[in-house]
Amino acid sequence: MKTLTLAAAILAGLAAPSLAGGPTVVDADPVPAVAPAPVAAHDWSGAYVGLSYGWADAQNTYNTTGTFEFDEGSSTGIYAGYLMQSGNLVYGGELAFGKIRDVIDPSYPFSQYDRVVDLKARLGFAANRVLFYGVLGYSDAPFDDSGVGYDTKGLVTGLGADFAVSQRVTMGLEYLHRDLSGDNGLGTSLDSSLDTVSLRVGLSF
Template identity: 35%
Template sequence: MTRITLTTAAILMSTSAAFAGPVNVPPPPPPIIVQPDEPYDGFYVGLEYGIAQGDILETELLVTPTPFTFTPEGSAWGGFAGYNVQNGSMIYGGEIRMLHFIGVEDAGFEFEDVIDLRARLGFAASDTLMFYGALGYSTSNAVAAGVQTDLTGFNYGAGVEYNVTERWFVGADVTGRQLEGETPAFSYDGTLNTATLRIGFRF
């Protein structure tokens, strides 16, 4: 009798479930897409310090041209600011920097400062290490025999950056510049090279 009762109850339960219709199973939640980490993307600012060396040819304009070469050298310090766009391992950006010079002079010719505007193309070897090359335009203030003059031209360089934290980084930069300019009496043509160590902050 007990066996018959249990069997009957099981039949009734299955019948009730059948009449209740299909069970609605909620759809699975959409997958969460994790954006790739781009540690070099965005604005950055920083400071730098290093050495500077020039090789300038002076040519007299008023009389028979008499070339004279200056080789000023000294130290450089300044700041920089820029913006990077990272696409995978490639990094594209632009940068402006200003360097002041200390003792970059020779025989009456002295470099006072330089402003560099440059585009940068970089390669991210990892989330902490980046290499880059740069190309752009430079303008420099100089004093020659007591006369202020502006020298302008193009710059080219290369560097490396290392992310110490998510925001702070250190680096090294080497930049060469081909500059020219003139005063009423002389023309100037030559190079201005810098090698600096950098520290910066990413926003």
């Protein structure tokens, strides 16, 4: 009898702390924080058009009279193209028409470039809203030497960068170097370099 009484007392003593505190409250699992939605990458694919304005410079080397440096002038232009995107790789083509102003030989002020047409392949790397690209293509830039025309054509290479202001509007900077050659049909030929640096504003579709 003493044993049962002692056992009951021990059990009562063990249970007393739990009963004294009432029922045990289990904290609910913390609600995991919701991660912010990732920012969508800009899509560079599709057709686009735009306007350009910038600086132009040239140098002509004739087979008869040597090399002549030209005064720096300006260029304005329009362009249109189409891009495709695969991951970060962006590629496509572009056709651009530019008007050259005041790029003249100071010794012969009526000798000047009038226009330039560039057909360009573009290959670049997209970092969301920024596109870095290279250019390789063909240029046609007739030269007027005081009324005598030279049919100068050749290779165009360059580098550029575009920034997407919005899904449809872009701004960029592009440098182009053209290695041109041609003749006047009268026995005189020339090799020319025509460089432009242009600020571009485009609209994508």
